[in-house]
Amino acid sequence: MKPWFHRFSRRLEEEFRELGEAGYEYRIDKAARQTGRIVITVNYPLNGETHELVVRFPETYPYFPFEITSQSFPGGRHKDPHSGQLCLLKDPQQNWSAMNDRLAGFLKTQVAKLAEAHLRPDNAKDIEAHEASQVTGYFRYRPGAVVFTGDWEIPKTLTRGYLILGLEDGWNPNAVLRCAVLEIQDEKRNVIARLDDRLRGRYTQTAKGRWLRPSVALPFDEHEAQAHAIKAWPALANPQFDGAPDILGFLIPEEVDYERFHDNWVFMVRQKVREDGRRGQATIRGYFARSDQASLKVLQARTPNLAPIFTKKVLVVGLGSIGSAFAWQMARAGIGGIHMIDFDHVQLGNAPRWLLGWNAAGFDKAGLLANFLGTQYPFGNFKAWPHRIGSPKYSDMHHGDLDILPEALDGVDLIFDATAEWCVSNYISELARDRGIPYTWATGTPGAWGGTIGRVVPGQTAGCWRCYQHMLGDGAIQLPHHANTPNVQPVGCFHPTFTGAGFDMDHVTLAAVRLAVSTLCSGADQGYPDFDWDVGVVNIWSDLGAPIAPSWKTYKLDKHPECRDHERR
Numbered sequence: 001m002k003p004w005f006h007r008f009s010r011r012l013e014e015e016f017r018e019l020g021e022a023g024y025e026y027r028i029d030k031a032a033r034q035t036g037r038i039v040i041t042v043n044y045p046l047n048g049e050t051h052e053l054v055v056r057f058p059e060t061y062p063y064f065p066f067e068i069t070s071q072s073f074p075g076g077r078h079k080d081p082h083s084g085q086l087c088l089l090k091d092p093q094q095n096w097s098a099m100n101d102r103l104a105g106f107l108k109t110q111v112a113k114l115a116e117a118h119l120r121p122d123n124a125k126d127i128e129a130h131e132a133s134q135v136t137g138y139f140r141y142r143p144g145a146v147v148f149t150g151d152w153e154i155p156k157t158l159t160r161g162y163l164i165l166g167l168e169d170g171w172n173p174n175a176v177l178r179c180a181v182l183e184i185q186d187e188k189r190n191v192i193a194r195l196d197d198r199l200r201g202r203y204t205q206t207a208k209g210r211w212l213r214p215s216v217a218l219p220f221d222e223h224e225a226q227a228h229a230i231k232a233w234p235a236l237a238n239p240q241f242d243g244a245p246d247i248l249g250f251l252i253p254e255e256v257d258y259e260r261f262h263d264n265w266v267f268m269v270r271q272k273v274r275e276d277g278r279r280g281q282a283t284i285r286g287y288f289a290r291s292d293q294a295s296l297k298v299l300q301a302r303t304p305n306l307a308p309i310f311t312k313k314v315l316v317v318g319l320g321s322i323g324s325a326f327a328w329q330m331a332r333a334g335i336g337g338i339h340m341i342d343f344d345h346v347q348l349g350n351a352p353r354w355l356l357g358w359n360a361a362g363f364d365k366a367g368l369l370a371n372f373l374g375t376q377y378p379f380g381n382f383k384a385w386p387h388r389i390g391s392p393k394y395s396d397m398h399h400g401d402l403d404i405l406p407e408a409l410d411g412v413d414l415i416f417d418a419t420a421e422w423c424v425s426n427y428i429s430e431l432a433r434d435r436g437i438p439y440t441w442a443t444g445t446p447g448a449w450g451g452t453i454g455r456v457v458p459g460q461t462a463g464c465w466r467c468y469q470h471m472l473g474d475g476a477i478q479l480p481h482h483a484n485t486p487n488v489q490p491v492g493c494f495h496p497t498f499t500g501a502g503f504d505m506d507h508v509t510l511a512a513v514r515l516a517v518s519t520l521c522s523g524a525d526q527g528y529p530d531f532d533w534d535v536g537v538v539n540i541w542s543d544l545g546a547p548i549a550p551s552w553k554t555y556k557l558d559k560h561p562e563c564r565d566h567e568r569r
Helices: 009-021 031-033 103-108 110-119 223-230 296-298 304-311 319-335 365-376 401-409 424-437 465-474 502-521
Strands: 025-028 038-046 050-055 068-070 141-149 160-167 178-186 191-194 203-211 248-259 260-274 284-293 313-317 338-343 381-385 412-415 439-444 451-456 536-543 547-555
Touching: 009 178, 031 191, 038 103, 103 110, 141 260, 160 248, 178 203, 223 248, 223 260, 223 284, 284 338, 296 304, 304 319, 304 502, 319 365, 319 439, 319 502, 365 381, 381 401, 381 502, 401 424, 412 424, 412 465, 412 502, 412 536, 424 439, 424 465, 439 502, 451 465, 451 502, 502 536, 502 547
Parallel strands: 141 178, 141 284, 203 248, 313 338, 313 412, 338 381, 412 439
Antiparallel strands: 025 038, 038 050, 050 068, 160 178, 160 203, 178 191, 248 260, 260 284, 439 451, 451 536, 536 547
């Protein structure tokens, strides 16, 4: 590919011409140009002084904006203290115009506005974008290093103290630090904050650390920050190694909204490093580790209309391609708990349509999913029962349906049936009716050409699951398309299964998740809005076997005249 200034040579000439017409003196980095880059140094006059602005054009200019850096330019919220890069646009990828924007114009307008905002910050409200400028983003962190914290508010009167930290399982002293602050103590070692108990159990190995609230702005250089900390608290000159690095937390004010501040954390890690294995001379090296707030508040901030489900619990019966993905989607949405029932184990052949891949083979689906979701979404409660509903109880040593189902149904707000097995659905739908629990289901067709989803909500849905079966039978609800291909039974698979891609079935799953969430949120103020239908049928492939854009048809589930189930209510 040719450099941009060869492809758009007229554009480069225009840039130079406009700089000259605007009266800016500049020089071109000839060495950079020989390597295919355009770098220009512009003399920028400001209040009787001249600042050198280094302008670097991307290789894909003019589709993307240039970057301007200057070490001497007045500092402020729109300048990176390390590189001196100036923040000239709010969201440059969205607000840059490849056709209209030029360097000379930016120097006249955007750079001038930035200088005004930095030199006269009290008058900057009408100039700058009203979004938070987060100072913690300017520290240079060790990649992968993270310390989880809670959403604590530490009293401003407290300026230093001690930390109890939990290290990730398998961590070793030479690894990059990954841990969580389990406990914050004041100088007298009184506990002033604790990590949520649901997270504390993830950490079995602990370490000690210290924390400090700097009285002035914390330097962005780790050596300067360390010197600053030692001056404020001389005891920090002596690192504390106890089978773990020395860890120091800095509590600094962070802008979370425009001109609104909240405390945030930056961590410094001092680590012993031996140059020649275990026998070499140990040296101490330091680096910054970023903080990450581990709290429900942070996790739920992006999905405010899902708030009603945060305390809800669902039972998922059947953990195949639809059920496993449904459970995952509900977990990431923030559901309070999921109970799961499935008798099957994972085989490698499941991977094209199942949630997890190679490392899942050999484990029972229910137990594996409960463990996986509990690890990734620790604020939820996940329980599993590896069990086949409807199988005989051979002895008192075995757990039967009447042992497992009462526990699995305890406290459940909705049942999701992904078994596609008539007997199971018939029985579970009646259990849901008897207990007054919303019952939802989803099925896919051979070839993954289509699928159905539906629900029965006590006191809301006129029909029942058997009404749905009658409506399918007489054509009141149209069946989705299906492939006329035989099932397959690969070696080691104990039950024939249909063919079809997992990403096709995901259309059914995602719609089922939306229907379940809307059902759980029904009637809640500002929750996820409810649907005005009960059954959805989707065709993902045409009846001739060609993939199409998913086409949905929805229905109200009414009472069917031939259904006698209503007489038993």
